Amino acid sequence: MMARILASLSAGLVFGLGLAVSQMVNPAKVLAFLDVAGAWDPSLALVMGAAVAVTWVGYRLVLGRPKPVLTESFQLPTKTAIDARLITGAAIFGIGWGLAGLCPGPAIASAAYLQAETLYFVPAMLAGLFLARRIA
Amino acid sequence: MENFTPGSALAGGALIGLAAVMLMGLTGRIAGISGILGGLLPPAPGESAWRAAFAVGLVGGTLLYRAGGGPLASLQFSATPVTLIAAGLLVGFGTVLGSGCTSGHGVCGIARLSKRSVASVATFMITAALTVYVTRHLLGAG
Numbered sequence: 001m002m003a004r005i006l007a008s009l010s011a012g013l014v015f016g017l018g019l020a021v022s023q024m025v026n027p028a029k030v031l032a033f034l035d036v037a038g039a040w041d042p043s044l045a046l047v048m049g050a051a052v053a054v055t056w057v058g059y060r061l062v063l064g065r066p067k068p069v070l071t072e073s074f075q076l077p078t079k080t081a082i083d084a085r086l087i088t089g090a091a092i093f094g095i096g097w098g099l100a101g102l103c104p105g106p107a108i109a110s111a112a113y114l115q116a117e118t119l120y121f122v123p124a125m126l127a128g129l130f131l132a133r134r135i136a
Numbered sequence: 137m138e139n140f141t142p143g144s145a146l147a148g149g150a151l152i153g154l155a156a157v158m159l160m161g162l163t164g165r166i167a168g169i170s171g172i173l174g175g176l177l178p179p180a181p182g183e184s185a186w187r188a189a190f191a192v193g194l195v196g197g198t199l200l201y202r203a204g205g206g207p208l209a210s211l212q213f214s215a216t217p218v219t220l221i222a223a224g225l226l227v228g229f230g231t232v233l234g235s236g237c238t239s240g241h242g243v244c245g246i247a248r249l250s251k252r253s254v255a256s257v258a259t260f261m262i263t264a265a266l267t268v269y270v271t272r273h274l275l276g277a278g
Contacts, residue, residue, distance in 0.1 A: 001185070004162075004163055004186050005185045005186050005189045006189070007158065007159070007162035007163055007186075008159065008162075008163060008165075008186035008187070008189040008190045008193070009189040009190065009192060009193045009196075010158065010193065011155045011156075011158040011159040011162070011163075011167065011190060011193065012155070012189065012190035012191065012192065012193020012194045012196070012197065013155075013193040013194075013196050013197040013200065014151055014152075014154055014155040014158060014193075014197060015151070015152055015155035015156075015167065015190075015193065015194055015197060015239075016193055016194040016195060016196060016197020016198045016199075016200075016201075017148075017151055017197035017198070017200055017201055018148045018149065018150070018151030018152035018153075018154075018155060018197070019148065019152065019194070019197070019198060020148070020197065020198040020200075020201035020202070020206055020208065021144055021147055021148035021151060021201060021206065022144055022145050022147070022148020022149055022151075022152070023141065023144060023145075023148070023208050024148065025198055025208070025211065026208060026211050026212060027211060027212065027213050027214070027215075028211075028212035028213075028214065029139075031214065031268055032139055034261075034264050034265045034267075034268040035265075035268045035269075035272060036265055036269070037269055037272075037273055038272060038273070039139065041139045041140055041141075042140060043139075043140055043141050043142065043144075043145040044145070046142055046145035046146050046149060047145045047146075047148055047149035047152070048149065048238075048242055048243065048246075049146075049149065050145070050146045050147075050148075050149025050150045050152075050153060051149040051150070051152040051153040051156070051243045052153065052242075052243055052246050052247045053150075053153065054149070054150050054152075054153025054154055054156075054157065055153040055156045055157060055243055055244060055247035056247040058153065058154070058156070058157025058160070058161070059156075059157065059160060059244075059247055059248060061157075061161075062157060062160050062161035063160070065161075067164070068160070068161060068162055068163055068164035069161060069162045069163075070162050070163055071163050071164045072164075073164055074160065074164040075164050075165055075166070076166070076248070077166070077235070077245075077250070077252075079235070079252060080251065080252065081252075082251060082252055082255045085233055085234070085235075086234050086235060086252055086255060086256055087234070087255065087256075087259050088233060088234070089229075089230045089231065089232070089233030089234020089235065089256075090230065090234040090241075090255070090256040090257075090259035090260040090263070091230070091234075091259050091260065091263045092226050092229060092230030092233065092234070092263075093226065093227055093230030093231050093234055093237060093260050093263075094230070094259060094260030094261065094262065094263030094264040094266075094267065095223075095226050095230070095263050095264070095267050096222075096223040096224065096225070096226030096227035096228075096230060097223075097227060097238075097260060097264045097267075098263065098264035098265065098266070098267025098268045098271070099215060099219055099222065099223035099226070099267055099271065100213075100215045100219065100220050100223035100224070100227070101213070101214070101215070102223070102224075102227065103169075103227060103231075103237050103238040103239075104169035104170045104173060104227065104228075104231060104237050104238075104239070105169040105194060105237070105238065105239050107224070107227070108169065108173070108191050108194045108195060109194045109195060109197070109198040110198075110211055111195045111198075112195050112196075112198035112199045112201075112202060113198070113202075113210060113211050115210070115211055115213070117211070117213040117215075117217075117220055120217045120220035120221050120224065121220045121221070121223065121224040121227075122224065123224070124220070124221040124222070124223070124224025124225045124228065125224035125225070125227050125228040126173065126177060126228060127224075127225060127228060128224060128225040128226065128227060128228020128229040128230075128232070129170065129173055129174045129177050129228040129229075129231070129232055130177040130178075130228075131225075131228070131229060132174075132228065132229040132230075132231075132232030132233055133174055133177060133232055136229070136232060136233050
């Protein structure tokens with residue numbers, strides 16, 4: 001149990017470091033990618049490209065093993081249908097992302113900067129997560 | 137493209153990928169932040185500590201970057217408090233409804249070649265870009 005928590009903490013640390021190094025923790029940087037009609041900054045595409053490439057190779061290595069190092073099984077999504085719920089949820093998320101320039105990972109990581117905006121966004125995001133799990 | 141930062145983008149992206157592989161290889165979980173956080177609301181027995189630890193790690197990793205003298209000194213927000221609250225609600229609600237966000241669908245799902253994730257990413261990229269277009273270029277805000 002303790003090893004699993006430490007592994008998760010370590011993965012979170014590396015993830016948070018990656019968000020900071022890539023500047024994806026900065027809303028202005030994300031909005032500059034989304035602003036295709038303005039002074040477009042393609043950096044976010046390279047962040048996602050590098051992250052996907054490393055994950056693609058790494059998943060092939062680890063998912064070929066019988067089980068994870070610290071738990072009994074790999075927990076992978078099983079749904080395959082592209083349904084209205086998936087698309088509606090993604091569309092709503094995108095609107096929020098475009099309004100603030102924050103998605104869930106950077107929103108949490110932004111707490112490291114102790115700026116007031118995090119205190120507006122993160123509790124609202126947690127309320128949205130809670131609400132959707134209750135009613136949707 | 138004067139603000140394009142390809143080197144740090146690739147390095148940071150590789151770290152994010154490494155973190156996703158670590159979480160899967162060690163604990164068998166998808167590194168999807170909305171899913172990890174959503175599982176805490178409400179918390180389930182035996183499934184909360186690792187989720188909270190990951191969230192603490194996200195903040196800790198960014199603190200490490202700052203302590204190590206990373207060049208990003210402060211975050212630049214353009215949204216007002218009211219817009220930030222509305223956006224937070226939409227991000228939270230939408231990622232639960234759509235089963236994932238930029239990390240779960242955008243990184244882990246695409247790397248698994250999931251058609252659902254490709255559809256999700258295409259959708260949220262389009263609505264996000266449209267939202268920025270409307271707020272910046274039609275309404276002239278931020």
